[in-house]
Amino acid sequence: MDSRNIRLAVIPGDGIGTEVVTEGLKVLEAVGTKVETTTYDLGAKRYHETGETLPDSVLDELRGYDAILLGAVGDPSVPPGVLERDLLLKLRFQLDHYVNLRPVKLFPGVETPLGKARPEDIDMIVVREGTEGLYAGTGGVMRRGTPHEIATQESLNTAHGVERVVRYAFEKAIGRPRKKLTLVHKTNVLTYAGDLWARIFDRVGLEYPDVETDYCHVDAASMFFVSQPERFDVIVTDNLFGDILTDIGAAIAGGIGLAASGNVNPDRTAPSMFEPVHGSAPDIAGKGKADPTATILSVAMLLEHLGLAQEAARVEQAVADDLVERLTGWAGRTTHEIGDDITARVAG
Ligand code: NAI
Ligand code: MG
Numbered sequence: 001m002d003s004r005n006i007r008l009a010v011i012p013g014d015g016i017g018t019e020v021v022t023e024g025l026k027v028l029e030a031v032g033t034k035v036e037t038t039t040y041d042l043g044a045k046r047y048h049e050t051g052e053t054l055p056d057s058v059l060d061e062l063r064g065y066d067a068i069l070l071g072a073v074g075d076p077s078v079p080p081g082v083l084e085r086d087l088l089l090k091l092r093f094q095l096d097h098y099v100n101l102r103p104v105k106l107f108p109g110v111e112t113p114l115g116k117a118r119p120e121d122i123d124m125i126v127v128r129e130g131t132e133g134l135y136a137g138t139g140g141v142m143r144r145g146t147p148h149e150i151a152t153q154e155s156l157n158t159a160h161g162v163e164r165v166v167r168y169a170f171e172k173a174i175g176r177p178r179k180k181l182t183l184v185h186k187t188n189v190l191t192y193a194g195d196l197w198a199r200i201f202d203r204v205g206l207e208y209p210d211v212e213t214d215y216c217h218v219d220a221a222s223m224f225f226v227s228q229p230e231r232f233d234v235i236v237t238d239n240l241f242g243d244i245l246t247d248i249g250a251a252i253a254g255g256i257g258l259a260a261s262g263n264v265n266p267d268r269t270a271p272s273m274f275e276p277v278h279g280s281a282p283d284i285a286g287k288g289k290a291d292p293t294a295t296i297l298s299v300a301m302l303l304e305h306l307g308l309a310q311e312a313a314r315v316e317q318a319v320a321d322d323l324v325e326r327l328t329g330w331a332g333r334t335t336h337e338i339g340d341d342i343t344a345r346v347a348g
Contacts, residue, residue: 006035006306009065009271013043014083015280016290016335017071023292023339024069024299027318030347031303031311038065042087044075053086059094063270067302070275071295076282085137092130095270097263098161099168100128100242101301102277104229104249107258109324114252117229122253124232125176127169128242130263132161133193135239157193157238162200168266169236170208180233181205182214184221184241197238222248250277257291258323260298262305272305274298288334293319296342318345 010025012018028035040062046052062068068091073083091097106112106122114122136156143149166183173181183201187194198215205213214231216224218241224231225248237245250259259277276294284290296319304312322342333341 006033007064007066008035008037008302009062009068010037010039011042011068011070011073012039013071013073013280014045014075015072015282015285016278017043017073017280019071019285019288019290019335020276020292020295021069021071023335023342024295026339026343027296027315027346028069028299028303030343031308031315033303033308033311043073043083044078047078047083053083054090059090062091063095065271066306067271068273069295069299069302070273072276072278072280074280074282089135089137091273092263095263095273096131096265096267097270097273098129098131098165099262099264099266100130100239101262101264102126102128102242102246102249103260103297103301104232104246104253106253107320107323109327110254110258112252112254114226114229117252121230124229124249125172125234126242126246126249127165127172127234127236128246129161129165129237129239131239132156132158133239135243155190155193155238155240157196159196159200162197163204164266166197166200166204166236169234170204170211173211173234174208176233178212178233179210180212180214181208182216182221182232182235184216184218184235184237184245186218186241187215188217193238201236218245221245225249225252246277254323256294258293258297260294260301262298262301264305272302274302274305288336290335292335292339293323293342296339314346315342318342321345 012021073087103125106119108119134153134155138156139153141151169181173179185194185197187198250256256278261275261277263273265272276298278294300312300315
């Protein structure tokens with residue numbers, strides 16, 4: 001095992017972000033790896049106090065860590081989009097998190113709205129492009145507020161950007177038992193971007209003869225997520241499609257309280273950032289009602305990314321065991337209690 005210190009930057013953020021991160025750190029400590037954490041107070045409070053979202057000095061400091069653990073940011077008191085764009089998206093873009101990794105996995109004992117689906121039917125991983133597409137921020141507005149307003153929002157796709165995420169997805173697929181990779185796009189309508197994605201997907205695929213490839217339009221994929229989730233193993237897709245599909249993924253795999261994610265810089269030119277898919281949940285913040293499991297699974301992804309595969313597997317197994325117990329013992333456990341129970345399993 002790697003015995004070096006992990007230098008971890010922690011951004012608890014707002015609302016339940018702080019609550020779930022506390023539990024994630026507890027589990028991380030129980031793993032027994034040496035971790036040195038530094039907490040950053042980014043989020044709504046700092047924005048109100050200083051007007052700052054992500055100062056450049058903080059961004060520079062963050063570059064020096066091995067990884068970042070984020071809770072969630074966002075608060076009803078902050079205008080929508082401010083923290084999302086100036087903090088979250090800025091981190092993803094500046095740290096070149098070109099892979100947004102979102103496992104969609106149904107653990108035994110977890111209820112899914114797809115009544116008959118079994119854990120072996122829902123076990124996929126979505127590789128969402130993280131730095132381009134419709135989220136790149138290109139476009140503009142003219143004559144705002146008039147009946148003649150024009151708003152454009154462009155999808156930016158570069159050959160370099162598409163190829164690197166497609167390559168990552170093929171590598172992911174070849175490391176899994178099924179070795180299947182599905183490209184999800186809308187090539188029949190988004191002909192320029194879709195053509196670029198499809199050509200690169202096909203060309204890179206020639207280098208991976210052992211990976212079975214498939215293509216699915218995003219609307220059909222949305223349907224298959226619900227009707228035939230067993231079709232999918234690894235999926236590669238653009239930023240917007242991936243965002244939407246993975247919310248369906250979270251829903252079919254037991255809900256937002258379990259959905260983990262990683263904003264990954266595979267080239268390791270900057271730290272990767274791991275976070276639950278959910279937001280700051282102001283409706284339940286401060287009540288001890290938040291499920292910390294998504295954050296704990298994000299910690300497992302973080303360990304895996306840092307080359308600590310055994311430790312990651314221990315955390316995931318502890319979560320799996322806890323989830324089975326929930327069939328009988330879930331009712332009424334607080335955020336802390338769930339965190340304590342999973343921590344005890346990891347430690348024991
Ligand atoms: P949300 O994910 O915060 O909450 C949606 C619903 O799921 C709420 O009913 C909430 O109580 C429930 N929920 C979420 N996480 C849960 C957990 N761990 N355990 C139990 N229940 C949970 O999404 P919403 O309400 O749309 O957004 C709230 C704020 O969070 C907004 O400011 C939004 O911009 C921000 N947000 C931030 C994200 C991030 O930091 N990456 C991601 C999504 C939203
Ligand atoms: Mg989303």
